[in-house]
Amino acid sequence: MIKSLLVGKQFGTYADTFLMLGLALLVEYALQKTQQTAQIQLIDEGTHYRIQFKKPVNLEPIAQLSYANPFPPVCGQKTDRSKLPPETPIFDVVEQGEIRKLYREYLYQNHGRGETGEDTPKPPHPSTQNGAILTSMRHDKNHNELWLQGWEQRDNYGALLTSILQAFSEDTHSTLKPESERVADLFQQATGSQLPPPASAVKVYLPTAVQGVNRVKADGNKFDSQKTDWLSLWLIANGLFTLGVSERVKISDRTYDWRVTALEPKDIPLTKYREVLDHLRQYNPPGSGHGVARFDAELVLKFCQSLLNYHQAKANSPDEDEFEIWEPVNYFVSGFTGTHFGQKGQVYGVKEVFSLGLPGWIQPSNAKELIDYQLVLNEHLAVISSLSTEDGHSELLAAYRDFITGNNIRKFFPFQVSYADYVIKRLADPKARHPRLFSVFGLNLMTQKEFSQITTDPSFLRLAKAINQATVFAGKVQTKNGLIELDWQRNYGLAQQLSSQSGSKKDFICAVTDFLAKYEHENLRLSERLHGTEKRLMRVWPRKEDLDRLIELVEKFDTVLVANLLIAYGYAKWKKSEEAEAVELSTDEETDKGASEDE
Template sequence: MTTSSIYRHEYYVEKRTGSFADNLVTFGLAYILDSIADRQARVTIKDAGPHFTVSCEPPLQANRVTNCQFFTGAFMLITLDRKTKQKLIKGTDIPIANVAAMPGIAPDYEQAKENNAQYWEWRKRVGNQWKHLPPPVEPHPDWELFRAINPSALQANNSAAAEWWRGRAIFAELLKVVLMYASQLPNDEVGAARYWIEVCKQNNLRPKKKITASQLTNPTQGKGIANTKAVFARPDNLEQFWLIEYLKWVGLRWAGFTRLIKNSKDRKVYVLAPHHLDWKHHLEIRERFHTLMIGSGGAIQLDALVALHYTKAMLDYVHVAQQDSLLNSLFGSSHGVNKAVYGLDSAYYKDLGQSAAMMNIARIGLPTWVQPQQPADIARYEAVLDEHIRIVRSLDENKGEEYELLRLYRDFLSASDLYALLAFTDAYAGFVIQRDKLAPQLTVQNLEVIMSSLAPPLSKITQSRGFRNLAYAIRMATVEAHRRNLKRNQGKYNISYEVRYGLGQELLRKAAYRNEFIIALSEFIHDYNAENARKRERQERESGNDRPRGSRSDVSIHDIDDILALMDEYGDPQMIASLLVAYGYASTYQRDETYAGLEETDESVSVDDSDVQDIEEEE
């Protein structure tokens, strides 16, 4: 390939590994194109099936490369040698003094560790006032990445960043190597490597041909045998062309996210899976996302939180910008959040002491039911995401039932399917009232936002008068009755009712068979109305008031007729039962004025509005 043909509109990255390693190379390439253009071009990443396309508009020109000043998207990490007690850039022969005057090239791990510890100690000391006070020191924005790199991937990272740094004397030629690699399909790795070696010889430089491929950026590779033929191979580290590894480290910094699993030293790494993503939009969203992702969590809990928080960061970006064109660019008219990003590819690394083993790779999808059509929709979807984040954070993955709830919720989040949602709401319904304090509830209003995106025809069911009245009856016999019995609410009402703890599970068990479900529902209605009648009679006898504060409305014949008609029309008693339980165990937050006669009481969610998050740093 001639060097003149590398200045173009589109560049390519093959999908070679089937893992997020390909994503990392793509984001690394996008960073370099954006830097060459001095952020004056529009750089866009697009998933083209067997490869990624990174476009640059206007196309790169030769003078941009020739006149480009040195930059780097990755870093070498200065660490402390435990034996000599001296600081060094491990894996390289570069003296610290040579990079000391170049900000961002080689951050000090020990200093970043100290700053991070001081910051979190200050957060714990000042409590909730931290938002209104200036911190004594800010933690380094890449601190979590520092911890992921040191010690197991330290030499691999430093070696790649050092090779890029050594090329600063012939930086234009180094940039040409990147462009040469990505200017054709299949990617010209051999030609790019040969050109770089030749240029280095002409300038009396000694380049490295290959470096170790770290498993942190290559989750499907690592120490082991990787030959395609049945020949003997030593179980040594795998090596690759250094420039490709460098692009992965750049991509990990600018498109990756990592956290330790709560109460362990296991680690999860997430990398964006782009669909059609503008680089400038990506940087804005990334900054908001990292701000939102405070604290740690369990493995499944983190999966759910990264998807929810990333989606919220996108909504927040659109909300602040207040541009219809940006809304359409990120969400489109029907794609929802997947128009820009499919989700996040993840890898789970099990701590083995001195090293870590990759245990699992997966993709967590973004909630495709987030489909804002206009700026006014943003607040509705943000309210839904906030509610789900509160619920996910309240669950403890180390407890069997709550682990299963998180697993069901993650399935729904990735599938964005009605029945996956109902599987979660079915299981969560019984959990809500099992504790001395009500767990965070789903709300009717936010359920309807999701339903309108997942299955718009279901609005005929959920807006039915009979459906609403029966859901109200279930709510008043379960979560509302339980809420009134809590110590902080005792004495607030003139009347209290029996708590039907297993009602939701009973209805769902019977829902597989239409007749059995109707019998179970009828028995509940009979008991519910009978209890109402007894309470009214007692109140009238004792105080002369048959409608005291906190009394409930009966289920009417018309309500039963409505629900039976819906079952006849839809022919799916399980779906209707699940919807009834979901709405019945959800909160309304306010009086439902839509249907006269339903005297809903104060149903504010009984959780701490501060929604305290886990902000403890895990050492």
């Protein structure tokens, strides 16, 4: 009886993850076919992965299993199919690609909403792009050879499965032999046959393998490609095809590269892992036509959406207590590891090996917050979807990616400072589309765990609202009823000024004081104009106590943090309820109507 399997991390790339996933999928099939409890937990324990079974596994019925395809052969237009058995079902990349293309066009026409109905096209297979990269990089031949060699073991398939389970079992983990050698020995003892010979370590499976220059033979100038044991490559092929996330990403006008990523499990059931990943790949795929940085950012944001969707369904189910859903998103999975394959003429080479983290600030604690975080994710997606490398937003997208793929919320601020400058430029251009703004509601949710002492302070909010009314809600503003011109002009460059002075407490306070002096002078001018009328000035009036309180906050927290939060809230989207509650603004009916229209 086997309680768990241990899978060592021998490659240092996503190959380790795919090998473990391929093994977990294989074992899950065996448990289901033998009617054993198939609940499997994937756990990352640092130097190795643990595949934990809910109940011990009985090997006897598994030894009697007949062959079943762990993954299908992949065929494109030019794939050689002569060696494949005629009755074998194949994965047709061309056919599946057309289905995916049709569904992506449907999503685009419906602004990303995948509604169900009679006219809704069939969603694509989750592994469509994994098959596409194999044919694009001409590795379909290697993939199919691995499948064929596994198929040739069909008469001893049960023995192969039991040998794998025994070799990876925790009980035999202390032996010095690698798992693949232990499997080969056990398989030979059980059947008298040998496993297939080592196969070529192509770069899509092992990105760090050196192809064609592994060793030089002493008696000639021939170079042999690097080889790896068949079992490891077979398991990696299974994991990559079934659970990989591959996409062809636009780099420039005529250049497209491939990015292949593996979702790194931390402590998550296999069924949940697969369901969330399938939802992401089928119904909510990241866009790939606007550069690498935006693709990475969308990948992380949309994965978080899919995970929260799963949690929302579980929160409404009667067995909610069985699921740990009130944890940060990076509690279940740690992020993505991947490889970027750069196009070099007709071939692709490994350009970089990378990793993407997940935002730890997404941590719902109840059913309402699940919905709230979904709204915030939609807001962030709307912002980055308005940016693209073609329009010169590469630096903005790179800064946002650094934030969303990390676990430090402070990385949001460098992006926000630059984005604030972008927002003001867009607002100043009457022909430009209105820029997307982060909301105060969303910022509150993002910062509530760490910075609520600052962001809920009434003086801080009054100062932030003053910045907002001097920059975003100033000059000519677009409302639902068209363009209107307010009585005060827009302040340009304030975000950059406050950010540049935040290195010194004295310089920062001087910069804020200078801004407030000009702001108050403008308020007095406007008040004089409205004197004797029934109208009242729809602008916040910061007080001396607010500046004193800001100095206290700067003394208690660091200056850079307070400055960045002021900029973030100052250039955000405020609602009337937030204004009334936090800033206590007084407005007349006419101006209040204009403010609500601007929202």
